[in-house]
Amino acid sequence: xxxxxxxxxxxxxxxxxxxxxxxxxxxxxxxxxxxxxxxxxxxxxxxxxxxxxxxxxxxxxxxxxxxxxxxxxxxxxxxxxxxxxxxxxxxxxxxxxxxxxxxxxxxxxxxxxxxxxxxxxxxxxxxxxxx
Numbered sequence: 001x002x003x004x005x006x007x008x009x010x011x012x013x014x015x016x017x018x019x020x021x022x023x024x025x026x027x028x029x030x031x032x033x034x035x036x037x038x039x040x041x042x043x044x045x046x047x048x049x050x051x052x053x054x055x056x057x058x059x060x061x062x063x064x065x066x067x068x069x070x071x072x073x074x075x076x077x078x079x080x081x082x083x084x085x086x087x088x089x090x091x092x093x094x095x096x097x098x099x100x101x102x103x104x105x106x107x108x109x110x111x112x113x114x115x116x117x118x119x120x121x122x123x124x125x126x127x128x129x130x131x
Contacts, residue, residue: 050129050131054129060118067117073106
């Protein structure tokens with residue numbers, strides 16, 4: 001049979017221990033959901049938001065696509081992917097494999113003129129929009 005008085009005392013002891021642990025200096029206080037500080041946005045995040053909201057980011061992406069096709073970069077990347085797939089065997093290559101292998105080469109081979117044009121467009125945008 002259960003001993004009701006003893007169980008009650010044990011539960012009170014557990015409750016006291018639990019409260020002491022909650023107030024421990026070794027444990028950071030649990031933040032109150034009503035007191036959550038607003039996360040400060042970085043300048044990069046603010047710029048990205050402005051680019052997206054204005055539609056400028058999509059325009060820049062389209063310009064980048066056009067320039068990379070015009071200069072032959074896209075065809076180079078396709079050729080690298082095909083060569084890698086032939087080397088490894090078509091059935092042994094995943095998209096993740098291709099991305100992992102090709103991305104460093106692709107980033108390094110974007111022509112400086114394309115980078116400069118995009119950078120100039122971004123600068124012009126930033127001058128025209130208040131942050």
